[in-house]
Ligand SMILES: Nc1ncnc2c1ncn2[C@@H]1O[C@H](COP(=O)(O)OP(=O)(O)O)[C@@H](O)[C@H]1O
């Protein structure tokens with residue numbers, strides 16, 4: 273199998289000249305971000321050049337403090353770059369409109385039911401009330417939470433809460449999904465299950481995804497491409513397409529394969545070297 277057959281349609285289309293301005297594509301040109309002013313200013317990230325074609329699952333890896341969350345916030349439009357430009361689908365990102373975002377903790381309304389949390393997202397997304405029930409059922413089915421509408425947030429597990437947060441991020445029909453260490457606070461088993469679910473969801477919806485993690489294992493399992501950042505201010509240390517035979521193997525076979533182990537070792541080694549450099 274050639275690498276283009278297994279890295280997904282986005283790369284193939286880009287190779288065939290389909291413009292990167294397609295819905296969900298991301299382009300960072302010489303992006304630098306600094307917090308604060310004058311003598312107290314901290315350069316958090318950059319300069320970074322990065323083009324993410326529509327439909328790609330890009331995983332961003334790097335040591336704590338290297339600027340991963342800052343890059344995600346720039347792509348979401350929560351921050352504006354100090355230098356350079358950020359474009360999503362060819363235009364400047366707009367907070368709350370450009371991307372669905374999933375954070376490390378679910379950030380749900382704990383006193384509301386699962387239904388209440390999802391409906392709030394549907395309302396913000398501009399979905400008409402008449403369609404809420406159908407859309408909600410569809411979203412909850414996608415993350416494996418059928419039948420939980422009536423449960424209060426504090427009655428469900430941490431893993432289930434993070435599933436609600438993912439469903440909420442999918443509520444708006446925008447083509448970009450940003451996930452900032454979404455599984456870091458979960459136990460290993462739940463984490464592996466959610467990784468498989470996220471892969472399935474994004475494959476089915478075709479959304480462009482940018483996923484931040486410090487785990488080389490998680491990066492190789494999820495990514496169609498891995499970008500490793502140097503230590504702060506982060507710049508691109510490694511940009512690696514991941515060409516694993518995903519269609520042919522189940523999750524366990526994939527994790528147990530020699531190719532998986534080799535890639536994981538390469539990514540882990542680069543992260544360590546980049547953090548020390
Ligand atoms: N709101 C902020 N104000 C000032 N400095 C910040 C702010 N957010 C992050 N930083 C600094 O920017 C750098 C990168 O942070 P961050 O993007 O959170 O890194 P990461 O997500 O890779 O851990 C760090 O040095 C951090 O202390």
Ligand SMILES: [Mg+2]
Pocket residue numbers: 340341342452
């Ligand atoms: Mg972070």
